[in-house]
Amino acid sequence: MKITDIEAIYLRLPQVTTACDGTQDTLLVRVHTDAGLVGYGEVDSCPLVAKAVIEAPLSHQICCGLRDLLKGEDPLAIEALHKKMYEGTIYFGRRGAVRHAMAGVDVALWDLKGKALGQPVYKLLGGPFQKSFKAYASVLFEDTPRATGDLARKLVGEGFRAVKFGWGPMGKDEATDVALVREARKGLGEEADLMVDAGLVYDARTAIRRARQYADFNIFWLEEPLPPDDLDGYRRLSDAVDVRIAAGEQEADVADFERLMDVGGIDVVQPDPARCGISGMFAIGRAAARRNRVVANHTFKSGVSIAASLHVLAALPNAVRFEYCMADSPLRHDLTRQKFPLVDGYVSVPEEPGLGVEVDEAVIEKYRQ
Numbered sequence: 296m297k298i299t300d301i302e303a304i305y306l307r308l309p310q311v312t313t314a315c316d317g318t319q320d321t322l323l324v325r326v327h328t329d330a331g332l333v334g335y336g337e338v339d340s341c342p343l344v345a346k347a348v349i350e351a352p353l354s355h356q357i358c359c360g361l362r363d364l365l366k367g368e369d370p371l372a373i374e375a376l377h378k379k380m381y382e383g384t385i386y387f388g389r390r391g392a393v394r395h396a397m398a399g400v401d402v403a404l405w406d407l408k409g410k411a412l413g414q415p416v417y418k419l420l421g422g423p424f425q426k427s428f429k430a431y432a433s434v435l436f437e438d439t440p441r442a443t444g445d446l447a448r449k450l451v452g453e454g455f456r457a458v459k460f461g462w463g464p465m466g467k468d469e470a471t472d473v474a475l476v477r478e479a480r481k482g483l484g485e486e487a488d489l490m491v492d493a494g495l496v497y498d499a500r501t502a503i504r505r506a507r508q509y510a511d512f513n514i515f516w517l518e519e520p521l522p523p524d525d526l527d528g529y530r531r532l533s534d535a536v537d538v539r540i541a542a543g544e545q546e547a548d549v550a551d552f553e554r555l556m557d558v559g560g561i562d563v564v565q566p567d568p569a570r571c572g573i574s575g576m577f578a579i580g581r582a583a584a585r586r587n588r589v590v591a592n593h594t595f596k597s598g599v600s601i602a603a604s605l606h607v608l609a610a611l612p613n614a615v616r617f618e619y620c621m622a623d624s625p626l627r628h629d630l631t632r633q634k635f636p637l638v639d640g641y642v643s644v645p646e647e648p649g650l651g652v653e654v655d656e657a658v659i660e661k662y663r664q
């Protein structure tokens with residue numbers, strides 16, 4: 296089997312706002328083969344930058360778009376293709392949008408491999424350790440503590456046993472921060488897990504102080520209180536508090552996750568398959584397992600990324616929670632026919648070959664740019 300083409304398809308809603316919501320557009324990757332099999336992947340990046348990384352024609356030996364690099368290659372040789380993509384983009388790549396574009400291609404290659412072999416991806420990775428995961432509703436803080444509490448009550452009423460609130464007004468002032476978390480806990484009750492995603496707003500001293508304050512409300516983890524490059528701050532925070540510290544959604548390379556754990560001392564790594572690929576996310580999860588740390592996915596895109604996340608989590612011994620994006624976007628809910636229903640607070644990995652999702656062509660045509 297040979298790769299005949301790679302498409303980078305940009306999908307965008309008619310209205311895109313400044314809200315921190317990655318479901319307003321997306322970049323879908325479609326890998327075609329001479330066997331007629333097609334694999335789907337997704338990129339979570341700046342979509343048109345990643346699209347250019349895939350479509351750019353050969354410039355010279357170590358500067359070439361991914362499509363030209365992989366045309367004619369065997370799609371099942373995923374590790375070998377990674378080396379080719381890394382070396383062929385080394386002039387402009389190694390990190391950032393190039394890695395994100397590679398991730399989208401990687402997900403599509405795993406989808407293809409599963410379809411070619413008639414197996415779900417989690418089995419190809421050596422799983423399952425578990426096939427369903429406690430899903431946390433991933434939402435933004437409301438504008439006020441009171442409204443945040445109301446949203447918490449609503450989500451528990453919908454069957455969630457874990458909820459993460461993030462970004463929004465967090466970081467404005469101490470009283471508001473503490474009230475947001477207090478009302479979230481009140482709304483959830485004592486049983487449900489409460490995660491807090493601070494959205495990069497603190498310095499190390501403030502983060503230490505907040506982590507101690509939030510500990511009174513029994514939070515499951517504190518996510519990204521610091522900018523991703525403040526490794527010294529992460530180390531000071533991790534050393535100072537008992538609350539689990541989660542981070543990693545800004546990273547795409549295994550070495551960068553290892554640094555967050557080894558230098559920053561974080562407890563929960565959050566790779567996104569649409570930035571790290573299935574291969575990278577699996578390697579990151581295993582690196583965490585070797586250090587007795589845990590892994591949860593970061594996913595804020597379509598059913599393609601949701602499925603990719605579930606397959607990797609199923610193949611890891613240290614997966615703790617599943618991020619369930621609650622954004623109200625047709626790209627989140629309608630791009631795949633599979634809806635990943637919540638059952639007793641848990642979501643299960645698909646059993647069909649590859650990613651186990653069917654992409655709706657009508658949705659692609661409706662939002663294609």
Ligand SMILES: [Mg+2]
Nearest residue numbers: 492518519544
């Ligand atoms: Mg986050």
